[in-house]
Amino acid sequence: MNLFILCVIAAAIYFLLIFPTQWLKVERVRHGCGLGIRVLQISDLHVEKLRIAPERLTRLIQKEAPDYIVLTGDFTQKSRYLSKVQQYAEAIAEPGIPVVAVLGNHDHRLHPAALHELIRILESTGIGVLRNQSTVVDHFQMVGIDDFSSRKSMVDQAFEHVDPNRPVLVLAHDPNLIPHIQRRYTYLMAGHFHGKQFNVPYLFRFINKGKLAAAGIYKGMHEGTHGPFYISKGIGQAGMNARFLIRSEVTLHEL
Secondary structure, three states: OOHHHHHHHHHHHHHHHHHHHHOOEEEEEEOOOOOOOEEEEEOOOOOOOOOOOHHHHHHHHHHHOOOEEEEEOOOOOOHHHHHHHHHHHHHHHOOOOOEEEEOOOOHHHOOHHHHHHHHHHHHHOOOEEOOOEEEEEOOEEEEEOOOOOOOOOOHHHHOOOOOOOOOEEEEOOOHHHHHHOOOOOOEEEEOOOHHHOEOOOOHHHHOOOOHHHHOOOOOEEEEEOOEEEEEOOOOOOOOOOOOEOOOOEEEEEEO
């Protein structure tokens, strides 16, 4: 095999599998919830494999100037990358916009002490972490539900102090939680599926990611029984550090 053919193969591999992890897309979603806010969602950082630099996120946040930022889980599953999580947390918090986070299944693979340290790192930069909790934010309420696939979700506890007469914005990591929420909400944001990461037809019929993914509900906007929900394609990668026909995404929700 000559050098030219090797170069062509290498270029094809880069543009098909690696470039989509660097070619960050700002997905813009408009949904008439009447909240009058702009929320930037960053999901599935997986910092050990993330190819988007922290400084790039800072610049993006400054340019888009959202009212709030939400982080929908999966920071890292390895304690040796906690220092890198801190770099990203500081970069995201730097513009001074309120940030709220929930945890994902990869975070719960950390040793309990390392998970505690992850939460400490996030909170030390001013990022609020909601673990089956709610909080009042200006004229609406934000509910953070812990990871479903890790069996950490406690929906009733999360909604315990929620006023049903006020708007409710829900944060979760794994969308498979959604059929188990028997409460009305104004809008829900999740991640977890990476938009398949490899956009191969019928992939989730062979890889078990739960009932929603098997039914073709693994990215974008959907209408649920108790409210609308959006599934982000995420910014980082799990498993193989590549994407195929799916770009890394952060999402700007106009609500």
